[in-house]
Amino acid sequence: MADDSLAPSLVGRLVRRAASGVSELRHTLRNEPIKFAILIGAAILLATLVGWPLGTLFWKGFQVKGDGPLTLDNYISVFQEGGLIDALENSLYISTWTTLFSLILAVPMAWAVARTDMPFKTLITAASAATFVVPSFIVVISWIFLLGPNEGGITLFLESIGLKLPFRIFSREGLIFVLTFHLYPLIFHTLTSAMANMDASYEEAAGAVGAGKLRTLWSITLPLMLPALVSGVILVFLDSLALFGAPRAIGLSGRFHVLTTKIYVLFKHPPRFELAAAAALPLMAFTVVALWLQKNILGRKRFTTVSGRAGAVRPIELGRWKWAMLAFCLAVVFVSLALPVSTLVVSSFLSSWGEPISWENLTVESYAIIADSPDVYSAVSNGLRLSFSAATVCVLLAVAIVWLVERTEIPGRGLLSFLAMVPFAFPSVALAVGLILIFIHPPFDIYGTLWIIFVGYVVKRIAFAYIFARNALKQLAPEMEEAARVLGAGWLRTMGEITLPLLKGGLAAAWVLIFSISLRELTMSILFYLPGTETMAVIVFNYFEDGTFEVASAISVVILLISFVSVYLVKSIIGKGVQEI
Amino acid sequence: MTQAKLELRGLSKNFDDVTAVDAVNLTVETGESVVLLGPSGCGKTTTLRLVAGFVRPNGGEIFIDGEQVASAMETLPTEKRGIGMVFQNYAVWPHKTVDANIAFGLRIKGLPRRDVTALTAKALSLVKMDGLGGRYPSELSGGQQQRVALARALVVEPTLLLLDEPLSNLDASLREEMRFEIRDLQRRLNLTMLYVTHDQQEAMVVADRVVVMNSGRMDQAAPPEDIYRRPRTRFVASFVGQANLIEGRVEKMSDGRATIRTGMDRTGVVALPGGATPLPEGAALEVGREVGLIVRPEDVTVGGPGGDGVNEFSGSVLRRVFLGTSYDMTVKIGDVELRCQAPKNASPADNTVNVHIPAEAWWILEE
Numbered sequence: 002m003a004d005d006s007l008a009p010s011l012v013g014r015l016v017r018r019a020a021s022g023v024s025e026l027r028h029t030l031r032n033e034p035i036k037f038a039i040l041i042g043a044a045i046l047l048a049t050l051v052g053w054p055l056g057t058l059f060w061k062g063f064q065v066k067g068d069g070p071l072t073l074d075n076y077i078s079v080f081q082e083g084g085l086i087d088a089l090e091n092s093l094y095i096s097t098w099t100t101l102f103s104l105i106l107a108v109p110m111a112w113a114v115a116r117t118d119m120p121f122k123t124l125i126t127a128a129s130a131a132t133f134v135v136p137s138f139i140v141v142i143s144w145i146f147l148l149g150p151n152e153g154g155i156t157l158f159l160e161s162i163g164l165k166l167p168f169r170i171f172s173r174e175g176l177i178f179v180l181t182f183h184l185y186p187l188i189f190h191t192l193t194s195a196m197a198n199m200d201a202s203y204e205e206a207a208g209a210v211g212a213g214k215l216r217t218l219w220s221i222t223l224p225l226m227l228p229a230l231v232s233g234v235i236l237v238f239l240d241s242l243a244l245f246g247a248p249r250a251i252g253l254s255g256r257f258h259v260l261t262t263k264i265y266v267l268f269k270h271p272p273r274f275e276l277a278a279a280a281a282l283p284l285m286a287f288t289v290v291a292l293w294l295q296k297n298i299l300g301r302k303r304f305t306t307v308s309g310r311a312g313a314v315r316p317i318e319l320g321r322w323k324w325a326m327l328a329f330c331l332a333v334v335f336v337s338l339a340l341p342v343s344t345l346v347v348s349s350f351l352s353s354w355g356e357p358i359s360w361e362n363l364t365v366e367s368y369a370i371i372a373d374s375p376d377v378y379s380a381v382s383n384g385l386r387l388s389f390s391a392a393t394v395c396v397l398l399a400v401a402i403v404w405l406v407e408r409t410e411i412p413g414r415g416l417l418s419f420l421a422m423v424p425f426a427f428p429s430v431a432l433a434v435g436l437i438l439i440f441i442h443p444p445f446d447i448y449g450t451l452w453i454i455f456v457g458y459v460v461k462r463i464a465f466a467y468i469f470a471r472n473a474l475k476q477l478a479p480e481m482e483e484a485a486r487v488l489g490a491g492w493l494r495t496m497g498e499i500t501l502p503l504l505k506g507g508l509a510a511a512w513v514l515i516f517s518i519s520l521r522e523l524t525m526s527i528l529f530y531l532p533g534t535e536t537m538a539v540i541v542f543n544y545f546e547d548g549t550f551e552v553a554s555a556i557s558v559v560i561l562l563i564s565f566v567s568v569y570l571v572k573s574i575i576g577k578g579v580q581e582i
Numbered sequence: 583m584t585q586a587k588l589e590l591r592g593l594s595k596n597f598d599d600v601t602a603v604d605a606v607n608l609t610v611e612t613g614e615s616v617v618l619l620g621p622s623g624c625g626k627t628t629t630l631r632l633v634a635g636f637v638r639p640n641g642g643e644i645f646i647d648g649e650q651v652a653s654a655m656e657t658l659p660t661e662k663r664g665i666g667m668v669f670q671n672y673a674v675w676p677h678k679t680v681d682a683n684i685a686f687g688l689r690i691k692g693l694p695r696r697d698v699t700a701l702t703a704k705a706l707s708l709v710k711m712d713g714l715g716g717r718y719p720s721e722l723s724g725g726q727q728q729r730v731a732l733a734r735a736l737v738v739e740p741t742l743l744l745l746d747e748p749l750s751n752l753d754a755s756l757r758e759e760m761r762f763e764i765r766d767l768q769r770r771l772n773l774t775m776l777y778v779t780h781d782q783q784e785a786m787v788v789a790d791r792v793v794v795m796n797s798g799r800m801d802q803a804a805p806p807e808d809i810y811r812r813p814r815t816r817f818v819a820s821f822v823g824q825a826n827l828i829e830g831r832v833e834k835m836s837d838g839r840a841t842i843r844t845g846m847d848r849t850g851v852v853a854l855p856g857g858a859t860p861l862p863e864g865a866a867l868e869v870g871r872e873v874g875l876i877v878r879p880e881d882v883t884v885g886g887p888g889g890d891g892v893n894e895f896s897g898s899v900l901r902r903v904f905l906g907t908s909y910d911m912t913v914k915i916g917d918v919e920l921r922c923q924a925p926k927n928a929s930p931a932d933n934t935v936n937v938h939i940p941a942e943a944w945w946i947l948e949e
């Protein structure tokens with residue numbers, strides 16, 4: 002009965018909405034041609050840059066061979082021929098264990114920071130946020146310094162006291178170790194913010210009926226945290242699947258491939274883009290499943306425990322155990338941040354890698370090399386130009402799209418919002434494959450130029466700009482703009498004099514963030530570069546692969562400095578909250 | 583400033599399944615102040631936004647000075663309508679000084695800088711904000727921000743001024759002061775004004791005519807006094823002021839009076855309006871007809887001797903609350919619970935009281 006009446010009214014409503022949207026569109030075209038051109042232009046640009054490559058990728062991924070029937074057998078044989086099955090297996094093995102170990106590190110830390118009286122919480126939180134600022138291809142250089150089989154600092158030290166490392170760095174286990182300490186902050190931060198919002202009365206109630214602290218943690222706190230936990234787990238799993246830098250550095254000597262490194266090989270020598278598309282397909286599939294899970298299972302339950310009493314949470318007293326907890330947290334932070342970063346700095350001053358650390362062996366030679374090198378100079382210049390234009394274009398495009406989505410009734414807004422957000426979750430390698438499939442052919446044959454790297458940066462980072470711009474615009478009352486319109490200002494003038502200045506904070510933060518992330522971007526840059534279009538990260542990687550570790554470290558230190566400075570800038574622009582990004 | 587006349591003809595707007603504005607007809611004459619009054623969600627803001635051009639109608643037309651500015655087919659962009667608007671949340675731009683806020687509309691018009699400065703200063707003093715032009719909105723109180731919003735709207739000499747609950751974010755005393763000020767400005771500048779509020783006292787102060795809206799429809803449009811004294815519908819009667827709503831049936835009609843049987847213990851005699859107060863349109867009475875009657879609590883006399891012996895009832899006191907200047911009493915007469923207001927010295931403590939409702943105190947509703 003109810004269904005009978007619901008369905009037609011729903012259809013009717015959709016039809017009415019579409020009709021009113023179309024009429025708005027027509028009306029805008031007639032009365033405000035400039036507004037129409039800008040907004041529709043932005044929508045078309047977004048659809049071209051994101052929708053087209055992703056669509057092509059899905060399409061080509063299933064057509065691995067031009068000839069031959071499109072069957073599963075065919076597909077599997079192509080997979081085997083390219084060594085893709087092994088790569089897929091490795092990827093899953095590494096991501097699964099990385100996720101598990103990240104949980105073991107992050108869950109106790111998050112609990113200690115959010116709910117107990119452990120000291121130095123701010124330090125722990127800040128340090129684990131900073132961990133994430135250091136890109137994986139830089140961390141991995143440090144770890145190879147420390148754990149390398151022959152000259153690694155820790156390896157040598159352990160040998161001198163008759164011990165051995167439990168794993169080799171150039172192996173899947175080594176990669177799991179590196180990734181775990183690189184990615185655990187994702188779970189840590191989702192959990193701490195969820196726990197900080199949790200209503201403490203649940204735990205108090207459990208305490209009142211005599212449940213011990215551990216018992217309470219197990220049976221009350223953890224189940225309530227499940228949604229946040231699952232989304233943290235998804236993030237770590239997807240990120241470890243999508244990373245390229247660390248797997249390439251370790252897999253090269255360890256002689257194994259994961260999906261991303263396999264795609265890299267299929268890009269380069271010789272290029273076989275169709276196969277690369279097939280290899281990207283599992284990555285896409287996991288992303289789609291994760292997005293679906295996130296939306297349908299977690300979306301609804303997410304905020305059930307938030308009661309607005311956040312301020313009233315009473316920390317759990319750990320007694321003497323708080324020092325043990327602190328030691329654990331400090332150890333994790335030390336291993337994940339302090340140790341790799343200091344190693345990197347020290348090795349950038351070493352005259353030759355593998356020498357013992359003493360005053361005689363310290364030099365600024367590496368920095369002199371990078372200061373003199375025309376390659377480095379051109380890479381820095383490329384990086385600056387690319388990052389500057391990508392950040393600017395992302396922000397402008399995002400503003401137009403957000404305005405279209407939030408302030409108009411034009412049909413297709415949901416799709417635009419989806420297109421702007423979806424690259425956020427998709428691995429850079431997959432996006433790169435999609436882009437190359439389009440941009441290697443005329444009329445857009447820009448492969449080998451800086452343009453394709455630029456397009457890649459824009460596509461990958463548009464989501465950041467979109468989220469920042471959307472949050473900013475949602476806080477801006479439409480009346481601010483309407484007041485200008487009433488006074489006789491047209492749309493463009495209102496945007497220029499009222500909207501953009503009022504969104505300035507959020508947009509500036511997005512700009513700096515995109516600029517700094519692009520400046521050190523590795524994956525797309527290395528997939529797309531040809532001689533002459535290297536960026537800083539590519540140079541680091543090339544020096545590293547040549548075995549010139551000291552110079553690679555020196556450039557890495559420079560990149561790190563830039564990264565930390567820009568994160569500091571973002572933070573001071575938007576206050577806190579940057580960790581959630 | 584030349585002021586315009588505003589006409590809404592059969593204006594309608596739906597959002598999905600909600601009919602926010604339902605076939606509204608309204609004319610605001612040149613220099614007239616009309617207030618849209620109604621409960622939350624009745625479509626006041628939507629009506630205003632239709633006039634401003636932020637919302638496009640599904641049906642009907644809007645005319646400003648005889649020129650059609652909106653219909654379901656065609657709408658003139660907001661900036662070409664020559665109106666001024668003051669918003670509930672002020673919408674004063676935080677990144678501009680008070681002066682820059684006010685000057686914005688003048689700059690858009692392309693006035694020379696000297697004129698902009700002079701007119702801005704004049705507008706500032708119009709709203710009693712002299713000397714505060716250099717401040718930023720964050721350095722102003724809510725009332726001052728609202729004055730800036732008013733000055734910003736007035737400085738461009740709009741032909742029509744729209745205000746959407748401009749005072750609802752202010753505290754009570756400021757609200758009282760500002761409503762007189764706005765009314766004063768409106769009279770002085772002879773503004774055509776459409777003003778939205780859900781506060782009836784504000785409506786009474788500001789309006790030449792009050793329009794009571796009820797779920798998207800106009801229930802009544804009349805001067806404030808008529809809205810109170812001669813409400814057309816039950817909704818208007820109960821929304822504006824307090825009213826006892828009594829159902830009855832006409833038994834007899836003679837000499838400009840009707841005898842009506844209600845749920846009270848005996849029939850009442852009701853003075854039929856005539857002469858100076860004509861019967862509302864369509865309210866032709868005949869014997870046997872069911873009618874709705876209202877009686878305002880302050881028109882009921884409690885205790886004391888009755889006048890002419892008619893309309894005297896006796897009832898039991900259900901509730902008695904001392905309000906300082908009077909008592910608020912609820913008296914049960916037959917099946918009817920009558921709310922009445924008794925002078926503080928005229929309230930016997932007994933449980934049974936005599937109540938007198940003069941024939942002139944009754945009002946017959948139209949529907």
Ligand SMILES: Nc1ncnc2c1ncn2[C@@H]1O[C@H](COP(=O)(O)OP(=O)(O)OP(=O)(O)O)[C@@H](O)[C@H]1O
Nearest residue numbers: 597600601602621622623624625626627628629780
């Ligand atoms: N943009 C919109 N989308 C959907 N429904 C809307 C929209 N704007 C208003 N409505 C609906 O239209 C009806 C009238 O809303 P309107 O804002 O005009 O009421 P109002 O009389 O101004 O109320 P209030 O006193 O609360 O401001 C309400 O039911 C509201 O929910």
Ligand SMILES: [Mg+2]
Nearest residue numbers: 626627628746
């Ligand atoms: Mg309103």
